[in-house]
Amino acid sequence: MRQRHLTCPCDTGTGFASTSLSEGLGALQCSGCQGVLIALDDYRRWREHHPDVPAPPAAATVAATNEPAFARPCPACGRPMSRHRVGLLPDFRLDRCSPCQLVWCDDGEWTRLSHARLAQALDHILTDAWQQALVAQENRARREAEIRKRLGDDTYEELQRIRQWLATQPNRVELIGLLSAD
Incomplete structure (x- = not known):
């Protein structure tokens, strides 16, 4: 990813440095909060060369992180990034700037995605279909718990x-x- 004037969402005033998330996948990492910024074009090129892991179902379980409840500003343009849930209980959210085609991962989130075999599913996670499937699964689980409690x-x-x-x-x-x- 080419560095341009970027402001980390953590707002520590620290800079970004190039890092490697996986063989062939570079990103920029904030030296303050350790979060990483991934260019979706770079990710998609990497994904083309690493198609061996199929996209898992939306019910994948991943470890929780301590993340803010608000929308982060895009490090490139400053607009609020959209938030995308990754999985169900526990879950975390990835932040995406659609106009800039950037994804923000808090410290450790890329590792959690990789361990949950979701690194190759980033494009799926960012879709409405994935988000709707999570809501449907959550509703089914709530309904099941209600029936179990009642009966x-x-x-x-x-x-x-x-x-x-x-x-x-x-x-x-x-x-x-x-x-x-x-």
């Missing part, structure tokens, strides 16, 4: 067993109708 674990597990059995039956609709009939 109990044994009843819930039996319902899941019946549901799986019904899914394999060719006359599933008729069976469901018979179950709900008086």
Whole structure:
């Protein structure tokens, strides 16, 4: 990534230095907060040469980080960066500036992405589909917890067993109708 006038979101006044996140993937690292700035063009070129790891499902679990709850300013243009959740409980967010095509990772987040086998999925994480899948999974988990609390674990597990059995039956609709009939 070519250095231009950049201001770190940590606002320590420290500069950026070139670093290597992975073989062939360079980034700029703040000498103050240790966060890294990745140019998406550089990432995509790296990804083309490292396609061996498939994109995992959106439910991937990653370690939590201590990150602020606010949108960071882009180090290049100063506009608020959009925040993108990485996974479910615990999770963290990556910050992206769409106009500048830059992604900010707090100290250690790239390592967490790599350990969770998500480094090659950065483009997927930044999509609306990934974000919507996280919300849907969160809603399913909340709904499951609610049902378990109301009916109990044994009843819930039996319902899941019946549901799986019904899914394999060719006359599933008729069976469901018979179950709900008086």
